[in-house]
Each structure stands twice: as structure tokens, then as C-alpha cells.
Amino acid sequence: GFKAAKRPKMSAHKSETPSRAKSKATTPSRPSAPPSANSLKALKARLWDVYSTYLGEPIPPPPGDGGLKAAVVRALSPVSNPKFSKMSGIQEWKNCVALYVNVGDKNGNTYENVFTRAGSQITWFAQPRQNEESPVIQSIVATRSMAEESVEDAWRRAEEDETAPKYEDWPLHLFCRMEGCEYVYCGRLKMVDYDPRKHPMKFNMRLVDAPLLRTSEHFLGLVDLADADEKK
Template sequence: MSNTEATNPYVALREAKIARNEARLAQLGLLRPTPANYSIGGLGAETKATKRLVAPKPAREPTRRSTRLSQQTDQPSYRELAFPYEGNRKRPIIAADANAISEVHIPTPSAAVVRQPSTPASNSVRSIDINVDKLVMGEHGLLGRMTEQPGKEYVINKAFELASSMEDQQSGTRLSFNKYCGVQEWNNAVFLWVNLGSKDNTVVNDFLDDGKQITWFGGSRMYDDSSVIHKLLTLGKAASEKASNIVLWVRRYDADLKKFTPYICLGRLSYHSHQPGSHPLAFVWTLIDAELLKNHSDPAVKEEYETLIRL
């Protein structure tokens, strides 16, 4: 050490701190041996010879555990239920004859655990009653008719205009509904939305039995215990050959225009069968008004219906 370094108080203080730190690191076993030629003034390559070694952190095990699950021999699986698909499209393998699908037992409300929906707002479609028979079969009924404008919002407002009570219509509030869902609940009814002919559909809907039945698939968040599924089953099983509160709306993809047509009302539905536990939930519905569509007095309605069931 030079005389200047020995008499410089700053250098002496720095040397003392380094010595103290190195002593502490050596005590903890985190310091490599110091080379003999190391000096305070030797900053640069020689300084890199002295490195602080940080002990590796021990592997941490998950801290959140379930005592109940750890005591079970068979651990639960949270994967979605497998469902047979045809090729790369989500088309469940369903017999061409829908009668080949056996009907399933639907638990009674007391036996089934159903997820309860949230209370709808006063302007929500879910809080409004509509007269389905008037909407479909009334003087201005929409059976077989294509709506004047595309989109679900037009259908909802048209149905409200034609088939809701005067009291609800006089409220003057804008209707609230979920335009992204494949099913729309009313207080006493349900609309099912179906797309036909588009290659981009995540599921493929088919007409069966020469247009008398149709497949329909619940959304990704719909399961056996979903309240809307329970409502569909209840209304569908209660339907008769002349009455139902489930209405089918379909639209087809126009390849030339590269867009969907407006929705067409294909009438009322009754429950035929479904596959519990499938995901998406696969249903087969019966078109109550199929014969009326086939024999409609308006040739345009008959032609459009024939086009739809052949897609």
C-alpha cells in the first residue's frame, strides 16, 4: 500500500468496510477465497475475482392445499367432459333418425340442483312476458317470415312490439338483452338462435327427419345445472302439439354476400331429447309448426323453408 493510501482517511474507511463485509460473508459461507494479489486500488478485472455467492432458494411447494381432497383416494378431474365429434367440426354424432335417440329422465325441480340466475333489471327482457301464440300464429304472426332487418336486436324489439302487454310497452324504456348468447330468456318464454351454412360456426346445426326436428347446442358456459337449461327442459317437456313457449329463430349465411341474412321465425319447439353431460350440451328439438311451414300459403315461405332444411 502506498503512503498516500495509508494516510488517506477515506481509503482507510473504505478498506475497513470491505473487511467487515467480507468477514460477514465468510461467516455465512458466501465468499470465495480472496486472491493474494487483490488490493483496494485494483479495480477492474481483479475485482471480479471476488464474487458474492447467493445460496440457491429452496424449491417451494404449493402452500394452498385441501385437507378434504388430500384424503381422497380418487382425485377429482376438472377436465371438460368428453363428447364425440365428427371430424374437426363440433358436430356431435347423432343418428339421422332422431327417434334413435332415447329420451332421458329429467329430474324434478326438488331433485335437481339448479344454478339460480341473478334478478333481472326492470328493462331486461328476462323480466317481460310475451304472448308466443300471438307472436307466431296471430294476425300479424311471424311464422316463416324473414324479419325486415338483420340482427337479434330487431327480433327482440319486434317481438316486444307484437306480443308484450300494453303496460310493458308504455314503460318507454330501452330493452336490455344479451346479444352474444345463443339463447334469450323472457320471463315466460325462450328464444333459440341458430346459424346455418357458415363454415366459421363452432358447432354445426342440422335439420333431421325432413325438417321436422333440429339440433341445437348450449353455449360454453351452459351445463346441466344451468338455470336456462332447466328452463328449456321445463318448457320443452310442457309443450304440446299446438302450444309451446320456446321459439326458434334461424339465419343462414349468404356466401355471395358474405354475410348472414336476417332471422326467420320457424315457429315453436317441443323437447325431443338431449345428451346430459355433453359439452356443449346437445339437444334435439321438434318443430311443432313444421307442417304449416311446408304447406304455407305463401310460396316464398315454403321455398325459404325448403332451402333452410337442405343446407
Template sequence: MISGASAYELQRQQRIERNKELLHQFGIHDLGLQRVRSVTLAKRPCKAACEASPSHVLEDNPEANAESTETRNTSFTLRRSTRLRERELVACTNQEQPLNSRIVARLHGVRCKRLRTSVSDPRETASVSLSASNSTKYLNCDVDKLSTYLGGFVPVPPRLGGQVKRSVIEAACAAAVRPVFNRMSGICEWWNAVMLFVNLPAGDRALQNDKPSIPNASLGRGYVNVFYGSGEYIVWYAQRTQDPEHPTLRRLIVDSERRGASETNILLFCRMPKPYDSHYLYCGRLRYVEHSNKTHPIRFNFQLMDFASLIEPKSSCGTPASAYSTAIRGDYAAAWELASRR
């Protein structure tokens, strides 16, 4: 008996003892304990229980202990986040076949920022299942098709509305896919080409009489893309976030220095200011001349390879003028009219 208990507690304890005696007479032993054991074993073990020792199982039943431990070790799997599962999938794929991790990441939908490597040129890796990605970096640019627009506007289909840059990208895409690109960047990298998108200055002429000096402080309006040599050459500035070791800039420099005739087609597109900004004027291919690290951003000099074709007279009334030469001189209204006739 419990010492110092109340009359109610004493009466309750007597009833418990009497009930136990009756259960023993009927051959029922520890009914409550058996029920607790069955409920405990039926519960799904938590993550902490799986990692720790099975101390929560009753020690008076070794067979139940062994069975419960085996069930946890074989049937229970720790939860894994989607990000970790995708990382493991990419790691297994890289072990099976040495692909550029950026390509593998795009195939499995993993953000490339988590898998940056030292590979500077994606063309150096194997071309496997590249069609699974619609990025222009893994698509070919149809340079021959673009030559039909030389000196004129690249048409904008009605379905694209005011998407001027997308009109150029889709017109140049050699594959029957909807290409993906960075709409905010003035550089678009392809597998076999690099496109440069230049905005001509508003209310001023982009053509300079002489080759601009370094730095271009005489203009008084910062680093701008200008033309010189009667329009045969252009000074182009890269983006501020791009250093000399940037993969895209290395393509512009290294390909040209090693091969003379670059494998990378550098293509120039110019856009006139408002209200003549609804189309891009295709100015043909560029040839690397030189670059300078003395300015930030990095300064490039290119030669227009199709300059002779650009300055051919295209006016139907016999006026010796071309849309390109007129546009870089700042006469945008006349340039619009000439480019629209192509």
C-alpha cells in the first residue's frame, strides 16, 4: 500500500490488485503491456530513431527487437531534397561520360551557378545530347541565311510584336526550336558565332573622322561604340563585368589570333534610336583587329568584312546611298527608308 495516501487512492489501489488477481485466474497476463508493445512496434520510426540505437524497443522481447531493427534498416529511407538528388544525378552522369558540367546541368535542370568549372570553351567537350538544351550557346547560327538581310532590317514577325532581338535570334537559328538567350545582354553567344548588338547614339553621328584615341575622352560622353575609317572599322566595348579571361572574350581574341580566319563568326547588328528602333540593321561579319585592357570595360577594334557590300548604292531613285552609311552618319530617317526597301 501507498503510505500517506488518501482514502480514495487506497480504495483505487485495492481495486487494481483485485482486478489483477481476477485476470490471473482467467489466464490473462500483462494485457496492458502487450498492447503497449504492439502499438510501439507498429509506429513508423522517426529519423533520429533510425540513426540511434533501438533503445526505445522493449528489452524483454529480443525477437521483437531484432525484427524491428531489421525493418528499419531495410525499408526506411532518409528523405533527400530535390537539390541534393539532382546533384547526385549529375555526379553519376559525369562519372559515366566526361561532359562539360554546364551542359549536363542544363540537361537535368540544375542551375549552372552551382556547377561552375574551369572549362572555358564548351566546344572543347563532347557534343552529346545538346539538342536537349535550347540555349543559343549550344545551337548553330545560320550565317548564310543572315546574309540575305545584309544592309537591311531583320524582319519582325507579327507574332513577336515588339520583340526585336528575339526576331534576330529566331531568324538566325538553324534548328527548329525556340532558342533561349539573355534578352538584357548586348552579346549573344552561339556554338559557332557571337552576335554583337550595338545601339547607335541619339541625336549624334556614330562615325568619327579618325581612329579614336585610348581612352576615348574627347567624346565627353563615356565609352561609346563608334565607327571610323569611313565606316569600315568599329570600336566596341565589352560589358563591365567581363575581364580578359571571360570565355566569350577569349573566343573573340584567341580564335582570331590562332587561325586568322576565326571559327567564331562575329556578327554585328545596329539599332537606331527612337522612333526608328523597331528593327535591327544587319551589318555583316566582323574581323578582330586588336583589343586593349587599358580601359574598363575592355576595348575592341573590329573590321567590317562586308563593308564593300554595305556601301553599295541601294536607292531605287539612283541616289548613291546605303542604309548603313546613312545610319552611322546620324540621318536615321533616310536610313530607315533605305533599309526598309531591302
């Protein structure tokens, strides 16, 4: 879980009597335990491999394994069988945050997380328990001021200088799907703006790789669903 989830408990102590509050203040807080070796927070996602292989493509599970989110984790993970929550739409890795978004259900109805501006942006809502102090939210907000590099530039650098890092890890990535379908890797996200007054917080984010994604029929299928719903 995120550290921010514990903050409401701290605010609840304000109503306590001064004597109780004082006695608790003298007790040093215990540091949070480090993540286990095979948890996602301890693992560096293989972003370049996924970026160069699956951009605009669905990530299929192995034959006989229907785990759709597990298929993405397997593609990203440097180890086999890492521990992760199948329910959470937000994954914190050591080097990035991965967002899992359903843009529509099996009947073609869209959800609140939806593409806008012909697929160049997406509206995304944080979890209700998250606030501006949550580490994952701070990671998302930090992308607003980051300089970006196109995949073509990354390839060119790798070809010109083999010692150069193939790809500078980008900290925020998007995986989208229709409900029940395989996740399509939609590349890097960069925050445009957000509204901290809304609960849950509402974010507008730009798809850094939108120009390349528009050549993908899988991506365009997800965007067409959103556009069709907006025109209703």
C-alpha cells in the first residue's frame, strides 16, 4: 500500500487530549519496512524492452494463462513470478509507475478514464485515498517538467554509441484495454494539469508517444470508442 493511506490515522489524533497526544509524540515512529526482494517496488521494470516491442500492441498472456494484468507484469519484470496486486490499477515499480486503465466495458460503454483530443491526451482519476503528498502522485506530477525523448532519438543514440544507455527510463507508463481484453501498451505519459480539489483528484495527461501510436489499429480502436461516446 501507499504511505499516504496511513495519513488519515495521524489526523485523527488531533482530537485527543493534550496529555495523550504528548505521550505519543515522545515515541519515535518506526521506519517503514523495505519492500521484499520480489515485490514490484524493489524491481526495475524492463521499460526499453516493453517500449520497443509492444508500443501500440496488446500484451498477450502465455497459452493456458488468462491473467491479462499478469501478462504485462511478466513483460516488465526482470524476475519470474513477482508479487503484485491484481486489483490495483496503479503499480509502483522501482523505476516507474504503471497505470492500468479500462476505457470501456464489453458493451462498448466508456468509463470516466477516457481519451481526449483524438487520442493525444487521457483523463485519469487517482484513487480516493491518494492526495498531493502520496509518493505515486508526486511521481506523476513530476513528469510535467521533464524533458522527453522520442523513440527514434533513443534508437539513434543507441546505434551511434553502444555505450550510451539505450533508453532513459521514463517514470510514468500507460496500459489500456477494453474490459476483458488484453492490455495495449500506450507508451509514456506526461502530466498536463490536475485538479487537487476534486475527490478523487482528476488529471489530464498527454501521451508522449501519440504520433507513433496513431499507426496502431489496436490503439485507434480504443480511441474510436472514446470519440464515439463523446459524440453521443
